[in-house]
Amino acid sequence: MGEFDLIERYFKRPARSGAHVVLGIGDDCALLAPALGTQMAISSDMLVEGRHFLPTVHPARLGHKALAVNLSDLAACGARPLAFTLALAMPAVDQAWLGAFSRGLFALADAQGCELIGGDTTRGPLTICITVFGEVPVVDGHSQALLRSGARIGDDVYVSAADTPLGIEGPGDARLALEAFRGHLSLPQQVLERVRLRMEAPTPRVALGLALRGIATSAVDVSDGLLGDLGHVLQSSGVGATIRTDWFAANLIAGDAQSAQVNGAFSFEKAEKLVLQMVLAGGDDYELAFTAPPALRDEVQAAAAQSGTLALRIGQIDADPGLRLLDAAGLSLPNHFGSFDHFA
């Protein structure tokens, strides 16, 4: 099967009469017609086998995740998804793999109203690059995009989570699954299944990002770890923050991590440190961390409820640069939680 047949069979679908997509797959370029009074939000992510996903992942979940991590960037900007391009390098044409990958990809794309408009396929080490396009309104000359630079002294700091039939989803889940797959710890089967789904098929918080427009002062998606990504917000905004660590115990998010058996010499200190590490620096969960003025606490909770998520208030923006951690007793905790770096 050649390149053109492959695109025709797995990636080209009947054109939909989208108001924005003038021309989709099949020409040298795709054409988008942005709506009047809007800006276009653009983000691009590359996923490499062995680095961003395990070779054992089901291709349908991989198709979902490749788009989800990009949609999460749109969510963090409060942008409505419109369209995306896909560039795909594969070692060989595997039709079963392509069928499942495209099924997972399009299931999420359709759920989010995001159309595949072009891209590239080639032979090479398995690598997926998606570039996503979203729309942000401009109201009275002001862009409604949520930026990293908008946090103000006195703002509350939040992180998103969700209460689902499988349990509470929140920061730390994906890293817990990764460490289990690496053999560093063991989890009860039911917990493993839940966090594995979070690692392999995360839910981008698009609806929450849209609901937070005009309420949140800044936002970032937690791809590299909560404290690390919050650090980007603090730096861009020229502020500092004090973050409490009691919220995740109170919200049971860390319950699953606490059920983990650390392989090798187990100790209570190790398990406790593990929970902190997962939740504060795990990354790859694609929750949103954001800030909003205390006067809008009700509006934040309404936005979360409306989008089927939880908004956990975890701290406050202050003037002192840097990030301070407080434990459940209000005592200072050393912050030695690194951020995930794709070159570390």
Added chain:
Amino acid sequence: MGEFDLIERYFKRPARSGAHVVLGIGDDCALLAPALGTQMAISSDMLVEGRHFLPTVHPARLGHKALAVNLSDLAACGARPLAFTLALAMPAVDQAWLGAFSRGLFALADAQGCELIGGDTTRGPLTICITVFGEVPVVDGHSQALLRSGARIGDDVYVSAADTPLGIEGPGDARLALEAFRGHLSLPQQVLERVRLRMEAPTPRVALGLALRGIATSAVDVSDGLLGDLGHVLQSSGVGATIRTDWFAANLIAGDAQSAQVNGAFSFEKAEKLVLQMVLAGGDDYELAFTAPPALRDEVQAAAAQSGTLALRIGQIDADPGLRLLDAAGLSLPNHFGSFDHFA
């Protein structure tokens, strides 16, 4: 050096007050503000080491080429380049490589007024994915984009070329260089240098694409081979074409190919076949193939002159489906020239 330092050092540059780029590198998304009455043309290409470029290529030329192949897609649509994203996987952080790669990339980007607005870097097999954004005006409700589907019966068929101090550039050059690097043929040193530059640092015909708006009825860039890419135009337009093969001899484009010594058993037939193969099916030259009504021949030549290129008239669109080849004597030639397929 970590991911963030790397981006800061090699890819982040002082923001320019572009009318279109509202927000560049550094947030979850970039923000573009398209001009009123325009559409956005989007294209994405992935380059894999060993497949699209040789490991020996100079990184500055690779930086140029990675952007050039994308700009060529904008050129084929008649779109004005605005911005691009870059996703880059590298086996290790090599600062000398990054310095040269970004230098080559930005030299072309600056020459074309195209700003890097975001992307991704990660560890992995050397892979470059660029997504490029261009602008096409809409006049009286009609998009000025050049599409593959616009060729009409009776139109002339053209391919671009250029008369440069190093010799005539045209279709076939890049393949000639590739076959020389593969050891399949030998070239005089001066010829090798010229065609190597064409393979490693092709010139996207952006100015020609812009000048052809309102004149050409269809266009495509010759990335996979002249006849193969013309075939896409014929199929999209529901027409056929008759192409003469005397034009490239008359225009001396094939002079360099004729100087090639076919390695192994040399024969006159082999050399002649080689020239045809290079020019008609070589690919990777990023010339434009396009169609225009005979009534606009002067306008086509003016557009070419204005953009520093040549527009070679090579045939005519007709009603019979498929593509017919005529030799210099006007006799039918069998068309067994395959197109380049990244999965073949």
